[in-house]
Amino acid sequence: MAITERMTKTTTPTYWEGEIPVRYVYTFGLAGEKFFRAIMEKGTFLATRCDACDVTFLPPKIYCDRCFEALDTFVDVGTVGHVDTFTVTFKNMDGSDKERPRILAMVRIDGTDGGIIHYLEGISIEDVALGLPVKAIFKPKAQRKGGIEDIIGFGPID
Amino acid sequence: MKLEDCKLGGTHLKSSDFEKCKILTTEWKPNLGYAWDDGVAIGRYLAELKEGKIIARVCHECRRIMLPPRMFCELCFRPTDEWAYVQDTGVVNTFSIARVNWDASRRGPNEPPLIPAVIEIDGATKGMGILHMLAEVGPDDVKIGMKVRAVWKKPEDRTGAITDILYFKPIRAAASKKAAAGKKR
Numbered sequence: 001m002a003i004t005e006r007m008t009k010t011t012t013p014t015y016w017e018g019e020i021p022v023r024y025v026y027t028f029g030l031a032g033e034k035f036f037r038a039i040m041e042k043g044t045f046l047a048t049r050c051d052a053c054d055v056t057f058l059p060p061k062i063y064c065d066r067c068f069e070a071l072d073t074f075v076d077v078g079t080v081g082h083v084d085t086f087t088v089t090f091k092n093m094d095g096s097d098k099e100r101p102r103i104l105a106m107v108r109i110d111g112t113d114g115g116i117i118h119y120l121e122g123i124s125i126e127d128v129a130l131g132l133p134v135k136a137i138f139k140p141k142a143q144r145k146g147g148i149e150d151i152i153g154f155g156p157i158d
Numbered sequence: 159m160k161l162e163d164c165k166l167g168g169t170h171l172k173s174s175d176f177e178k179c180k181i182l183t184t185e186w187k188p189n190l191g192y193a194w195d196d197g198v199a200i201g202r203y204l205a206e207l208k209e210g211k212i213i214a215r216v217c218h219e220c221r222r223i224m225l226p227p228r229m230f231c232e233l234c235f236r237p238t239d240e241w242a243y244v245q246d247t248g249v250v251n252t253f254s255i256a257r258v259n260w261d262a263s264r265r266g267p268n269e270p271p272l273i274p275a276v277i278e279i280d281g282a283t284k285g286m287g288i289l290h291m292l293a294e295v296g297p298d299d300v301k302i303g304m305k306v307r308a309v310w311k312k313p314e315d316r317t318g319a320i321t322d323i324l325y326f327k328p329i330r331a332a333a334s335k336k337a338a339a340g341k342k343r
Contacts, residue, residue, distance in 0.1 A: 014201045014318075020190035021261075025176065025183045030169065036182050094189075146182035 031060040034074055040146040043138045046074045047112045058114035079136035080157065081109040086120065086128055103128055107154050119153035133157050199227040202241070208318040210310050214282050216240045225282040244281030246308035247329065251276040251287055255297045271297050277306060277326055293325035305329040 028036055031048065038046045048071040049056045050064035058077060063070050086105035092098055103120040105128075120128060121137055134154035144150040175181050196204060199215060203226055206213040215227035219234035223242055231238050253275035257265055265271060273295065278287040292300060293309070306326040316322040 014196055014204070016194045016196050016200075016204075018192055018194065020192070022190055023185065023187045025185050027171065027181055027183050033182055040182075147184050 029062075031062045035059050036146045036148075036150070038074075038076070039138070039150050040141075040144040042076075043079070043136075043141070044076050045079055045109060045116075045136070047077045047109075047114070048072075048074055056112040056114070058109050058112040059116070077109055077111045079109075081107040081115060081134055081136075081154070083120070083128065083130055083132040083134060083154075084108045084115060085130070088125055088128075101125060105134075105154065107134055116151070116154075118148070118151055120155070121153035122155040197229070199229045203227050204318040204320075206243075207320065207322045208316045210246075210313065210316070210322075212244050212246055212279060212308075214242050214244045214279075214286070216242050222283040223281065223286065225279050225286045226288060242281070244279050246279075246310070246323075248277040248279040248287060248306055248326070250292070250300070250302055250304045250306060251278045251285070252302065253292060253300055255300075273297065273300055275300075275306075275326070288320070290320070290323060291325040292327070294327040299328075 027033075035046050038044055045058060046060055047056050047058040048060040048062070050067065050069060050071055052069060053064055053066045055064065055066060056075075056077070057064075057071070060074060061071060084106040086103050088101050088103050090098055090101050103123060103125065104117065105120050106115050106117050108115040116136075118136075120134065123132070123134070133156075135157045137152045137155045138144065139150055139152055171181065176183065203213055212225070213227060214223045214225040215229065215238040216223050217231040217234055217236070218239045219236060220231060222231070222233070223244065224231070224238065225244060227238075227241070229238055230236070253273055256272040256274060259265060259272075273292040274289060275292045276287050276289055278285060290308075292306065295304075305328065307329050308323045309325055309327050310316070311322050311324055
């Protein structure tokens, strides 16, 4: 069967624009609540530890995902770590250019088996390297709201 | 059984826990804008709405006049054959009385309930019709089988959208006579 109608002008095809209004409020959970409160109030990181499995969770979990044992002891593990992996981003989420390239890194926190993905600040693209020791930089206490943005990024250890 | 009595896991949170910032939260609004290619049939349908007309597609095999129009007959499994204008009047097939808005917020005490309805359009095959709103009729007076007529936006305000029809209103006995007289286009 043949094509019954043929479009001859490129202006003929039309489209319908719409938007799906979706907004969400995410709660951090029992462990996340403690974790972000420690960042907000003390400027430090909390982890939970399973002694049986010898695993220290950061961000903390309320149960061990290996032996399913409940974990309720939170330990202060400090804010020092090292760069595990990194990538350099030049574009914003909407595809526009960033004012300056930003380095995003997976930072392993020392003394834990976990880590935090965040920006590296005060480290040039030339100097960044795997294994580089870094330290969390927090916003001034008055500006912290309890969230990942309370951390400005990870910077060099002087 | 009350929610509080359920022996469920998890932590119950109240609205006030959020409002008084007792718990930490993070908010996000994803950008879910989209552009949908409306195709040959719906493209023409929307363009005709802008002109104040409703257009359908005819299949010569099953002789159905299909609304909304489509380029392919799903019963005969073949392309449809021609365009056909239909009336802007019709019959209520089903309706619903909504006391909430699209986002589930309650309608105010002075806001009448919304009455979305499937309207079988005159000139299209029976059962063929569109979903639209009814107005100028109360929730107690709306009936299945009620004759209705489209109320259009002013030509200069039309954008080529289904909302170029503001709503459908009942055709009253006197009004329908007048409409019949004026229908000789």
